Amino acid sequence: MLRALSTAFVVLSTLSLSAAAGAQTQGSRRTVAFEGARLIIGDGSAPIESGVLVVQDGRITAVGPKGNVTIPGGATHVNVTGRTIMPALVNAHVHIGYEGYTSWSAKNYTPQNVLDHLRREVYYGVAATQSVGSSPTDASIAFVRDQQAGKFPVASRFFFMPGMAPPNGGPDAILIKGTKELNTVYEVSTGADARAAVQGMAAKNIKQVKIWVDDRRGTYPKMTPEVYNAIIEEAHKHGMLVNAHAIQMADQKAVIRAGADVLVHTVQNEPIDDELMALLRDKKPYWTTVIGLGDRSEACDHDPFVDATYPEKALEDIRAKDCAPPPATAANRERILAANLPKYVANGARLVLGTDAGIDARHAFGWADHHEIARWVRSGISPMDAIVAATSRPATLLGIQDLGSLAVGKSADFLLLTANPLDDIRNTRRIDKVYIKGAALDRDKMAAEFRGEKN
Ligand SMILES: [Zn+2]
Numbered sequence: 001m002l003r004a005l006s007t008a009f010v011v012l013s014t015l016s017l018s019a020a021a022g023a024q025t026q027g028s029r030r031t032v033a034f035e036g037a038r039l040i041i042g043d044g045s046a047p048i049e050s051g052v053l054v055v056q057d058g059r060i061t062a063v064g065p066k067g068n069v070t071i072p073g074g075a076t077h078v079n080v081t082g083r084t085i086m087p088a089l090v091n092a093h094v095h096i097g098y099e100g101y102t103s104w105s106a107k108n109y110t111p112q113n114v115l116d117h118l119r120r121e122v123y124y125g126v127a128a129t130q131s132v133g134s135s136p137t138d139a140s141i142a143f144v145r146d147q148q149a150g151k152f153p154v155a156s157r158f159f160f161m162p163g164m165a166p167p168n169g170g171p172d173a174i175l176i177k178g179t180k181e182l183n184t185v186y187e188v189s190t191g192a193d194a195r196a197a198v199q200g201m202a203a204k205n206i207k208q209v210k211i212w213v214d215d216r217r218g219t220y221p222k223m224t225p226e227v228y229n230a231i232i233e234e235a236h237k238h239g240m241l242v243n244a245h246a247i248q249m250a251d252q253k254a255v256i257r258a259g260a261d262v263l264v265h266t267v268q269n270e271p272i273d274d275e276l277m278a279l280l281r282d283k284k285p286y287w288t289t290v291i292g293l294g295d296r297s298e299a300c301d302h303d304p305f306v307d308a309t310y311p312e313k314a315l316e317d318i319r320a321k322d323c324a325p326p327p328a329t330a331a332n333r334e335r336i337l338a339a340n341l342p343k344y345v346a347n348g349a350r351l352v353l354g355t356d357a358g359i360d361a362r363h364a365f366g367w368a369d370h371h372e373i374a375r376w377v378r379s380g381i382s383p384m385d386a387i388v389a390a391t392s393r394p395a396t397l398l399g400i401q402d403l404g405s406l407a408v409g410k411s412a413d414f415l416l417l418t419a420n421p422l423d424d425i426r427n428t429r430r431i432d433k434v435y436i437k438g439a440a441l442d443r444d445k446m447a448a449e450f451r452g453e454k455n
Contacts, residue, residue, distance in 0.1 A: 031056045032438065033071045036081030038420060039063065042391035042405035044384060047422065053085060055412040058437035063406050083432065084420050086387060087405050088127035088413035090394035091369055093243075093264065093288040093354025095171075096131040096158070098178040101314040101361050106181035109136070114143055116450070117358065117365045118155035120309055123446045124366030125434045127403050127413040128395070129156040131358070132243060132264070133163025133210030134175055136184045141204060154436055159398055161208035161243065162201055164188055164231060166221040170212050174359050185212075191230035198231055202238035207399060209235055210243040210264070214251040225254070232259045241397075243288075253279055262286040262397070263349065268294070268333050272340050280347040286397050287344060288354030291337065291379075292371045296330075297322050297362035305429045306367045309450040314361050322362045334379075342380040351381070351389040352397055370428050377425040386425055412438035 032055045039051035041063075052069040054062035062069045071077070096117045100108040121129045131140070140160040147158055163170060163185045170176050170185040179185045188194040201209060211231055215222040228244070235242050236259065244260035246252045249267045256263065256279045263285045267276075298306045299315055300323035307315060345351055355368040363371075369390070376386045395404025402411040413436050419427035433440045 030438075031061075031072050031075040032078055033069075033075045034078050034080050034085065034416075035066065035071075036079055036083075037416070038084040039406055040084060040086040040384075040387060040422065041407070042087035042387065043407075044388045044392075047084075050081070051085070053406060053412075053414075055435075055438040058412055058439070059402075060406060060408055060410050060412050063408060080416060082418075084417040084427070085406065086415050086417065086421065086428070087391040087410075088125050088403065088415060088434070088436070089353060089369055089373075089390045090128045090398060090400065090403060091121060091126050091156075091355060091357075092130045092262075092286075092352045092394040092397055093132045093290055093356060094121075094129055094365065095134045095175055095356065095358035096129070096160070096365075097135060097358070098175070099358045099361060099364070101311050101364070102317070104174065104178075104360070106178045109178065109182060111139075111143060114158065115152055115155055118158055119153070119446060120365035120450060121156035121369070122154060122366075122434065122436060123309065123441065123443055123450070124369060125415045125428075125431060126156050126366060126369050127411075127436060128159060128398060128400055129365075130159035130161070130208075130398055132161055132354075133212070133245075134171060134179050134184055134358075135160040135162075136182050137162050137201075137204065137206070154439075154441065157400070157403075161210055162186055162206060163210040163212065164194065164197060165212040166223050166227070169221045169223065172216065172359070188227060188231075191226045194227045194230040195234040198234040198238065198240070202235075202240060206240065208241045208243060208262075210245065211255075211260075212245045213255055214246045214248055216247075225258070228255065228260075229258055249273065249276055252276060256280065256283050256285055259283070260285060262288065262352075264288050264290065264354070266291055266337065266344070267340060268336055271336060272343055277343060277347040280344060280349050284348040284350060286352050286393075287349040288352055289341070289372065289376065290354045290356040291375055292368050293356045293359065293363050294333070295363075295371070295375065296326055298367065298371055299323075299362055299364075305370075308447045309366065310361075310364070311450075311452045318362045338379045340379075341376065345381060345385065350393060350397075351376070351385070352394040353390040370426075373428060374425050383422045383425045387421065387428075411436075 034053040039048040097109040167187045186197045213223045241261040243262040244255035245264045247265045299318040357365045357368040392404035416433040419430040421427040
């Protein structure tokens with residue numbers, strides 16, 4: 001199966017060589033000065049209210065307040081007064097490849113579909129996207145190589161990590177159908193197996209690994225401390241980071257104590273306690289909340305921002321089965337999240353954007369990023385902290401040097417917004433243009449492609 005997938009990737013690469021001309025590899029070669037916009041840098045510093053951003057050959061070459069920036073002669077001047085520019089987003093947690101919008105299965109897992117998901121992410125302003133634990137390793141390595149070689153049309157940069165679980169453990173009910181069929185999760189039952197698997201990943205230059213630790217309220221085999229301690233120790237020996245799936249407070253404490261680098265999921269059934277907060281202060285793990293998947297789908301709301309990229313049939317299906325009013329338990333969950341989120345952050349959890357998109361069309365690639373960011377703010381995170389957690393911090397986590405902030409030398413990947421997200425975080429949706437390597441995407445054409453419309 002893996003061999004077949006790799007072959008398919010090679011075929012796609014060859015076919016798309018001519019079609020891929022443009023933005024991903026070259027970007028814009030002109031020098032462009034964007035003048036007058038509010039610049040949100042992405043590192044948490046105060047915004048520049050009337051700024052200048054100079055882009056040359058797809059890179060940022062100057063940034064600062066108007067009057068402080070020398071614009072090179074011959075530059076194209078673009079007046080963006082009244083607009084806001086912020087860095088493109090980075091999503092550290094999705095499940096790419098299986099979603100088909102009108103179907104969901106391992107059969108959908110083709111390089112074309114991986115590319116489709118990455119193009120949906122970039123359409124919504126996400127410049128890099130990491131698939132966590134569910135991607136076939138060798139096919140993914142081939143895809144990354146081909147994308148870096150410029151063989152695909154413009155898309156979010158693809159990152160992935162393998163997953164590890166006890167035999168017959170791993171992802172939740174839906175995702176596991178795909179990972180089982182493609183045999184993507186490394187199933188390990190002893191410390192020695194675990195170390196050997198991690199060594200194999202390190203040999204392939206893989207930088208992160210995902211582990212499923214908890215037993216989903218008794219329905220899954222639980223990863224033993226012997227195994228996760230071995231994984232974490234071996235991974236750290238090779239400079240790899242460990243992402244740990246744990247939804248219950250006791251499991252979160254256990255994996256943080258064991259040294260997991262990235263905490264996946266949020267305790268949302270009880271208030272977090274002093275012991276967990278002390279562990280957060282001590283270890284300061286990165287933290288992908290992936291809360292949105294548990295929310296009512298925004299596809300129920302008839303919001304053009306969300307609907308623009310769905311095939312009509314997919315919207316009809318979601319609205320037929322997933323748009324009941326929120327259950328009575330939703331208010332309680334909301335209260336706990338509003339209490340817990342600021343506590344996680346205040347105690348040192350390093351919040352990073354992740355959405356879990358790809359498991360179900362009701363919570364899909366791209367718009368789900370904006371959903372997650374807005375719901376953080378609804379639960380007490382400031383808009384500025386939310387933007388940092390969606391830009392520079394996940395870029396650091398993924399080891400991406402040239403994304404995440406508006407700074408000299410970075411790739412010119414940014415959102416041009418018609419309203420200020422520091423006033424209302426939902427303004428991250430007011431996208432006029434998305435620039436990747438200094439070139440604006442043709443978003444209308446892309447949306448038509450996602451809806452399945454022929455030109
Ligand atoms: Zn996930």
